[in-house]
Structure formats: structure tokens, C-alpha cells
Amino acid sequence: MNELFAHGWSFYAIAIPAVVLMGLSKSGFGAGFGALAVPLLALVVPVPQAAAIMLPLLAVMDVMGLAALVRECDRGLIKLLLPAGLLGTAIGTVLFGVLSAHTVAGVVGAITLLFLAIRLVFPPKADAPPPPRWLGFLLGTVSGFTSFVAHAGGPPVSFYVLPLRLSPIKFTATMAVFFAAVNLSKWIPYAFLGLIDTRNLWTSLTLAPFAPLGVWLGLHVVRRINQVWFYRLFNIGMALTGGKLLWDAIR
Template structure:
């Protein structure tokens, strides 16, 4: 890994984008930072570079959203997230992650289509939240996909958005859930050799960009009206879902 001008030209905007997404818009598109870094470094190393930065963003955004989450909802998804991370660690080197990218991409895009269809009256369904077991299941899927590609945001959004939370409750839940999941991921990543002296240097160099992104994300969260917030969340969900499908198929 060469920490040259080309690396920082690609990595710095990607890390700022991850901070904005995680800090203000539910983490849905933050996984793209690892995909962008994979353009200039080996994909496994990209995952190792990004995880500590995501954890730094988590730490920076816990305080602004402290206590604004729903403990019961977050606990369900965290309970599912732990076995999901364990499964990811077990199958990381044995399973083709593109299969899961396509699956999660289809679920993400399909969920938004369903929500739009309901709001337009094209699809008639019960307006109830998804059952709790779906929360545990999506937590497991989020833990797994977060482990293999930092792409836990879309499956988590499927359950969280079905509860119709306020924008701040939604954001706070994602902060708490992924703080826990990223902590779960750290030790298996270390055992898999994803952290090196080079990734540590890259982390120190990129940390200011992560904090800048987190600050911008929190500011944007409070400035953007609730209707626009969820519209943007759905747009990001479609974009990330489409990107996952594209990556999986190509």
C-alpha cells in the first residue's frame, strides 16, 4: 500500500462521505468508502483500513444522539448482529461475498419499491411494523454483511424504517447498533490479519477526515427536514442496493 497523493485523493473524500452517511443519514451508504478504497489498495486491506475509522465515527456520533434511540429495537438487532458477525468471520474466506451483495441489494431496492408503492396506493398492505423476529434476522444479516463488506446499513434499514421512527430516533438506533457491531468485528479482523503497520499509518492520516465527515453529518441531520431526510435515506438505500447488485454481478 503506497500512501501517496493518489491514495489520499481517493481515500480522503471516501472517508468524509462515510462520516457524513454514518453521522447523519443512517449508515446506509457508508460501506461505499471500502469499495472506493478498493480501487487503490487490495480489498481485504481496504476493509482493515476502514473499520477503525468507522469506529472513530461511531465514537464521535454517540454523544449527539445519546439516549434518543429505542433500547428494545436496538437490542433486538444487536442480539442478531453478534451471531451474524461470527458467521461472517467463519465464512469470510470460504464464501463468495458477491452472492450476499446481490441478495442484500435486491432486498434494499425491493423494500424502497414497496414503501413507494404503499405511499402511492399501488400496493395495499397492512401498515404494521415488521415483527420482532424480523428485527433479529435483519440484525444477523447486517452483522454478516457488515463483516464481509461494511454493508450492514441496508438490511438494518429494512427493519428500522418499517417502524416509522422519527429521523433522529432512526439515526440514533443506527449509531448504537453499528457501534456494537463494529466492536464485535474488531477482534476477528485482527485474527484474520487485516490490521498491519501500514493500515495503522493510514488510519492516523485519515482520522481527521473521518471526524470532519461525522461533524458534517450531525450538522446536516439537524438541518434537513424530516420528509427530506427520509427521501434522501430511501435514495441512498436504492443507490447502495443497486451498487451492491452491480458489484455482485460484475
């Protein structure tokens, strides 16, 4: 039981807000903020350990999200994105240790800020055609890879899904199903790489009560929020996330 108290109060002062942010992201409300969870935890523990601690908590959040949203997802999008995401997990397994999580996070941060800048300068037109499916497969693969390394898969796949202008609930549900499957696929590779151990599992257990809190708060809001404000808040979260990830890589 000593593992329950293996970390000091400074760890939990950062870890608890990180878990709540991830929960908000899993609900779809404040979705851009979810990629901040591992960088925040990395302030107090190594990045691979931070990712390993978050994985069981993501499982709890995924169960909650699926129970509430699975019937609302866009099945056509899932059929396109899910194989790509699983391919990204396989690539992440092979390259784990070759590319540092900070390098990957920095690339994700730079791409996120570039994407937001393009959307600001060249806002999508109402009658614009949807992005090509090959782009969805490519970004789904990138999302699976960055999710495996640093649980930062939200920004890449969002580049494809956002221009489709789904309703907030359909967007949220589609992301929930996609990342639930991607997160499930990480367990065996994480165990093979030695990231799942007793210490990390006990730490996840101590943080588990806070996992449903962010999901519940987000789901409460996402069913009531105006679509315009939903996407405004999403973009704000993406901007803060991109800036944080890029700053960590440069620093």
C-alpha cells in the first residue's frame, strides 16, 4: 500500500487538474485541452511514466463517454479513421524511444498553431466541399501515433473533422468512439515496453475518483452549448494546447 503515497503533494497538485482536463476533453467540451494532461504531468514525473499513469484513467473516461455517446457517433467517419488510428499505434510502438515525447509534442504544437492560423486567415466557406478522405486517413494515422506517445492525438484528427461541421454532440461522440478504440489498443504495447507496473497502477488508482468528474462536467455542458460557442471554445483550447506543447519542446 505504500505505492499509494509514493508521490508527494506537489505531484497531486498538478496531477488532479490534469486528470480533470483530460475528462473535459473526453466529453468533447474543451476538447483541445486534453493534450495538456501529459505535458502537465511531465512537470513532476518522466514523460513515459506520465503517459502510463494516464492510460488506466483514460479507460475509465472512455467507458463513461461511450455509455453516454456511442449511439450519436458518425459511423462512416469511424470506418475511415479507426484503421488509421490503429496503424498510428503500431508506428508509435515501433518508434517508441527513437523519437522523444517532447519532440513529438513540439511537432503537434507547431502543426496545431499553423492549422488555427490558416483557419483564421482563410475561414472555411459554408459551401466548401469536405476535405478528401485520404487526408482523413493520414491525419488519423498521425493522431494514433501522437496519442500513443503522449496522449496528444486530439489536434491532428481534429484538422480533418472540424471542417465537416458536425453538431457538437456528433463531433463529441465520434471522437469518443475513435479514441476509446485507440486507447484500448495501447495496453499490450505499453505492457510490452514495461510502462505498466505496480507503482504506476497504484498512482492511477489514487487519481481514479477525479476521472469521472471532468467527463460529467463536460457532458453536462456539451448537450446545452450553442454550436458557435462550442467551436470557439474548442479553438481556444487548441491554441493554448499548441502553444504549451511547442513551448515545452523549445524549452
